[in-house]
Amino acid sequence: MPTAAELVSAWEGRGWTTAAPVEHAVSGVAESRWIAPACLADAVRAAKDAGFFLESMTCLDRLDPHGVFELLYTFNRFDATRRVALRVWSPRDAPVPSVAAIFPIAGWNEREAWEFYGIVFDGNPNLTWLLLPEGTEFRPLLKSFTTPPPSVYDGRLSPDGTPAETAAPTDESAHDHAGH
Amino acid sequence: MSLPTITPATEPLDTYTLNMGPQHPSTHGVLRLVLTLRGERIVKVDPVLGYGHRAHEKMAENRTYAQFLPNTSRQDYLSGMIYNFAWVEAVEKMAGITVPERALIARVILAEFNRISSHLLWIGAFLLDLGAATPFLYTFDDREAILGLLETVTGSRLTYCTGRFGGLSRDLDADFPRRAREVIAKLKARWPEIEALVEDNVIFRHRARGVGVFTRQQCLDYGVTGPCLRGSGIAYDVRKAEPYGAYPRFDFEVPTRTEGDALARYEVRVAEMVQSVRIIEQALDQLPDGPILNTDSAGIKKRLKLPAGTLYYAVESARGAYGIVIVSEGGTEPYRAKFRTPSYANLAVILDAMPGTMIADAVAILGSLDLVIPEIDR
Numbered sequence: 001m002p003t004a005a006e007l008v009s010a011w012e013g014r015g016w017t018t019a020a021p022v023e024h025a026v027s028g029v030a031e032s033r034w035i036a037p038a039c040l041a042d043a044v045r046a047a048k049d050a051g052f053f054l055e056s057m058t059c060l061d062r063l064d065p066h067g068v069f070e071l072l073y074t075f076n077r078f079d080a081t082r083r084v085a086l087r088v089w090s091p092r093d094a095p096v097p098s099v100a101a102i103f104p105i106a107g108w109n110e111r112e113a114w115e116f117y118g119i120v121f122d123g124n125p126n127l128t129w130l131l132l133p134e135g136t137e138f139r140p141l142l143k144s145f146t147t148p149p150p151s152v153y154d155g156r157l158s159p160d161g162t163p164a165e166t167a168a169p170t171d172e173s174a175h176d177h178a179g180h
Numbered sequence: 181m182s183l184p185t186i187t188p189a190t191e192p193l194d195t196y197t198l199n200m201g202p203q204h205p206s207t208h209g210v211l212r213l214v215l216t217l218r219g220e221r222i223v224k225v226d227p228v229l230g231y232g233h234r235a236h237e238k239m240a241e242n243r244t245y246a247q248f249l250p251n252t253s254r255q256d257y258l259s260g261m262i263y264n265f266a267w268v269e270a271v272e273k274m275a276g277i278t279v280p281e282r283a284l285i286a287r288v289i290l291a292e293f294n295r296i297s298s299h300l301l302w303i304g305a306f307l308l309d310l311g312a313a314t315p316f317l318y319t320f321d322d323r324e325a326i327l328g329l330l331e332t333v334t335g336s337r338l339t340y341c342t343g344r345f346g347g348l349s350r351d352l353d354a355d356f357p358r359r360a361r362e363v364i365a366k367l368k369a370r371w372p373e374i375e376a377l378v379e380d381n382v383i384f385r386h387r388a389r390g391v392g393v394f395t396r397q398q399c400l401d402y403g404v405t406g407p408c409l410r411g412s413g414i415a416y417d418v419r420k421a422e423p424y425g426a427y428p429r430f431d432f433e434v435p436t437r438t439e440g441d442a443l444a445r446y447e448v449r450v451a452e453m454v455q456s457v458r459i460i461e462q463a464l465d466q467l468p469d470g471p472i473l474n475t476d477s478a479g480i481k482k483r484l485k486l487p488a489g490t491l492y493y494a495v496e497s498a499r500g501a502y503g504i505v506i507v508s509e510g511g512t513e514p515y516r517a518k519f520r521t522p523s524y525a526n527l528a529v530i531l532d533a534m535p536g537t538m539i540a541d542a543v544a545i546l547g548s549l550d551l552v553i554p555e556i557d558r
Contacts, residue, residue, distance in 0.1 A: 028273075098279075
């Protein structure tokens with residue numbers, strides 16, 4: 001079976017890798033490469049064909065100063081630890097190709113990245129809230145998110161979205177708004 | 181902001197929907213499953229998550245490395261010790277802090293006791309899901325002995341926070357090895373009883389055998405780890421694959437079963453407790469005298485700054501591979517902290533493995549996963 005080094009040399013041989021846009025090393029992995037966003041799905045498919053599983057996906061806010069989101073995918077193998085890191089820089093408003101069709105678990109990881117950062121994954125069949133309440137419109141893991149917006153839960157909003165001075169929410173209406 | 185379209189349900193008319201949870205006893209936490217059924221067959225399962233979301237990853241970005249320590253054991257409250265040490269070890273690795281020998285071995289002892297207590301709780305709760313109340317009392321009696329022992333060292337019974345960068349917050353007292361061996365003797369005396377009560381019980385075997393089979397391909401697709409993976413015949417354990425701390429110096433095996441069903445996952449966890457006891461006995465024999473905390477680290481723990489870079493650090497929790505990603509920009513707080521929790525993938529696999537099974541098996545399958553919902557929701 002291909003090792004981590006063979007997998008990344010296959011990526012390089014197909015021209016999918018790019019130069020590092022920033023000096024920022026990853027430790028705890030055997031190999032690490034930057035991939036162009038357009039080649040992401042191909043590179044992930046190659047990892048799956050080589051017997052790797054998608055171990056984790058991390059999203060980073062690099063909007064200030066770079067104007068991009070960084071996605072860090074790690075792949076691993078069950079037979080021996082040969083962790084491979086794949087990194088992508090994606091411009092703020094460009095959709096990222098979904099890899100949920102290759103690794104179903106990515107469907108959930110992408111839903112998380114969408115609800116916490118607002119990244120749109122092109123091809124995800126069900127890009128909706130996973131951990132946050134349905135209807136949440138703020139993106140809590142953005143660095144620009146520092147204080148929570150007004151909420152019915154802290155009494156600053158009524159369930160229909162008007163300020164609480166005109167209609168103080170009751171416990172019952174707050175419960176209804178939660179929708180659970 | 182533009183919201184993507186949510187695909188409407190397009191199920192045929194001969195199916196119906198059953199809402200299981202979020203306050204269902206078998207979910208052991210706040211988890212909701214929307215089951216689509218045709219007769220008694222499950223056609224589709226849609227887990228609804230997030231009831232226990234507390235934004236640990238956002239909290240980590242707003243706390244120093246030391247201030248985040250109490251959050252760690254609140255992600256997985258059943259193997260909190262292992263999570264606490266994972267964070268401590270990840271930070272130590274990035275900062276280059278050395279750990280005294282005694283602390284390394286003590287961490288293994290405490291973590292393995294924590295693993296046994298987690299498995300004992302699971303056995304009791306799983307049997308309770310299947311309708312057997314008595315094993316719960318047996319396993320909780322044993323678990324109580326372990327909690328009492330850990331309380332004497334850590335001061336806590338569940339949400340441990342005893343790890344410090346460079347060692348432990350308190351030393352093991354001189355009497356600890358004797359009390360630890362007493363607890364082990366109690367566990368060993370109890371195992372034949374539990375075996376007779378549970379494993380030889382024909383009702384249990386019929387409820388668990390052949391139920392919720394995970395194939396090797398499903399495990400690869402979803403990244404299943406821990407006893408759920410080893411029940412499907414893959415001997416992957418982070419303690420062996422990527423040894424950390426003092427684990428390389430101990431002799432233990434990675435138990436596996438090939439059936440991939442709920443019974444296999446039960447057998448793997450029982451066999452794992454035996455291996456954990458093996459590790460603890462060796463560690464107690466090897467426990468050296470000396471400092472429990474790197475004295476150099478005492479002065480830096482409040483103002484600790486990590487060099488810029490990204491680290492992936494993995495440990496084996498009671499539920500599987502737990503990964504921590506720390507991204508540092510050189511400050512006193514992480515720029516980003518991501519937690520790869522094992523139950524997340526172990527739950528997701530039911531999207532594929534549960535359709536086609538009977539509704540009566542849904543509770544058995546869910547129970548066999550050993551889910552801790554707060555670590556999924558984080």
